[in-house]
Amino acid sequence: MGCSSCSTAKDGQPRGCKNNGTCGTDGCNKLTVFDWLSNMSLPGGEKPFDCVEVRFKNSRKEFFRNTENLTLSIGDVIATQAQSGHDIGMVTLVGELVKVQMKRKKVDFKDKAIPKIYRKATQNDIDKWQKCRDREEEIKKRAREIAIILKLQMKISDVEFQGDGSKATFYYTAEERVDFRQLIKDMAKAFGIRIEMRQIGYRQEAQRLGGIGSCGRELCCSTWLTDFRSVSTSAARYQQLSLNPQKLAGQCGKLKCCLNYELDMYLEALKDFPASDTKLFTEKGLAFCQKTDIFKELLWFSYKDDPSNWYVLNKGQVQEILEKNKKKEKVASLEEYTTENFVNEEKETVFENVVGQDSLTRFDRPKKSRNRKRNRNKSKSKNGDSKTRSRGNAKNQSKDNQPKNNRQNSGRPNQKKRRNNNKRQQKNG
Numbered sequence: 185m186g187c188s189s190c191s192t193a194k195d196g197q198p199r200g201c202k203n204n205g206t207c208g209t210d211g212c213n214k215l216t217v218f219d220w221l222s223n224m225s226l227p228g229g230e231k232p233f234d235c236v237e238v239r240f241k242n243s244r245k246e247f248f249r250n251t252e253n254l255t256l257s258i259g260d261v262i263a264t265q266a267q268s269g270h271d272i273g274m275v276t277l278v279g280e281l282v283k284v285q286m287k288r289k290k291v292d293f294k295d296k297a298i299p300k301i302y303r304k305a306t307q308n309d310i311d312k313w314q315k316c317r318d319r320e321e322e323i324k325k326r327a328r329e330i331a332i333i334l335k336l337q338m339k340i341s342d343v344e345f346q347g348d349g350s351k352a353t354f355y356y357t358a359e360e361r362v363d364f365r366q367l368i369k370d371m372a373k374a375f376g377i378r379i380e381m382r383q384i385g386y387r388q389e390a391q392r393l394g395g396i397g398s399c400g401r402e403l404c405c406s407t408w409l410t411d412f413r414s415v416s417t418s419a420a421r422y423q424q425l426s427l428n429p430q431k432l433a434g435q436c437g438k439l440k441c442c443l444n445y446e447l448d449m450y451l452e453a454l455k456d457f458p459a460s461d462t463k464l465f466t467e468k469g470l471a472f473c474q475k476t477d478i479f480k481e482l483l484w485f486s487y488k489d490d491p492s493n494w495y496v497l498n499k500g501q502v503q504e505i506l507e508k509n510k511k512k513e514k515v516a517s518l519e520e521y522t523t524e525n526f527v528n529e530e531k532e533t534v535f536e537n538v539v540g541q542d543s544l545t546r547f548d549r550p551k552k553s554r555n556r557k558r559n560r561n562k563s564k565s566k567n568g569d570s571k572t573r574s575r576g577n578a579k580n581q582s583k584d585n586q587p588k589n590n591r592q593n594s595g596r597p598n599q600k601k602r603r604n605n606n607k608r609q610q611k612n613g
Contacts, residue, residue, distance in 0.1 A: 219258065221281050235293055236301065237277035237285060238264060241344055245276065247286055249298045256304075263309055263347065265299035268378075272305055272313040272347025309347065316345035323375055327354060330370050338362045341389045351378040357389050387412050390436040397434065404441055415439040422450045424476070453478045458502050465509050468517040471495075485518055495522045 226232060234250050248264050250256065260275045277285065286293045305313070324343045331338060338358040345352050352375070356362075368379045384392075387405060394406035405412070420432055420443060434440045457478060464471040464485060474494055475484040481499040486492070495518040497505075505515055515521075 219277060219279065219281055221279055233280050233283050235282050235286065235298065236275055237282050238262065238273035239276045240271065240273045247282065247291055247298060248301045251300050254301065254304060261305040261310055263302040263305050265302065266346060269346060269348040269350045270302055272309055312349055313347050316349045320345060323352065326374065327371055330374070331367055334367055336362055336364060336367060342392045351380060353380045353382055355382050355384050355392065357384060357386055386436040387438055390434065395435050403435065409441060413444055415441060415443050419443040419447045422447060422454065450478065457499060458483060458506065462502065464505050465514050466517050467514050471518055495519070497521050
């Protein structure tokens, strides 16, 4: 999600509003409603609808009455009424379409208790609002530390400041009831503001924090889903999915919202489809349903005495056999209705490149073959051994080629010297 005004900052968040999924022009906000009545003029004598839809952060919208008759358009930052002080929000919808949205959310547009719009926000209001928004991450971290010190079994997931900076709402999740009276006192002393604690569910937490799902895309609840519908395990059963909680659960720990996306199509296909526990009575024996393919309208059956051999029948053939069984008539065998004997054989699926894309590895460097290096090393080792052998043979040949007389006469001069020395000693003695 992003738009032209959301350039990336150092921390990976957009610069426009410093909140993932929200920008200053409201072009990439998941709660944005397309105003298809914006180019249509009102009939003569009709006054424009006096209620306006205003967004706060990226998960909360409220309706306010324009009692001052201000000329407002989508994207204007305004100061609105709050329980104490004022709040800063952004206009997301004006005109007659606001009445449709109020009816959809069951808000009475004739109620006089609807809060009012004070004025368009001044630059001073916007600067103060932005400073409060910048403090949210720091205060959230400090609040988590205080909760850990108090040993409270809760998780503070998000913080939302009021526009005037006098109040902060802390959203938390907890499995059991939490006594956070001391936590509120400590946080009020540390931050110097009024504190409001609001418990939310795990799905609302995932919606606020965002993330990447198992499909590789951003979470649906943090991008475009605006309401949460209940998801049951029957949705997985109808779609013939394995009841593995690790695969069926999302990041919030609940069943994935996408299990409801194709459920209606499966329910429509299963209206006139035989049940998975269908039994067929034949003269050869009782047959049980082993496998079904809803969209191909195929069913696999096997005999009770021979469960390894499966027989493929289409939906019409199964219904025909069931009608005969209701009349207490048995068919001869399943082989009469099927031409294919399926014995646990799986056909190999061949994938073709129908899009015409290039190979994903076209930019990779070609791998050098290791066989060449091995051949070079072998050749070097062989050459080295041959050289050493030739050197050793040459030395041996040089020794063998020496004359034998030199070898034998090599010790005679020393003997003569010894004899002469002995004679001299005898004379002197």
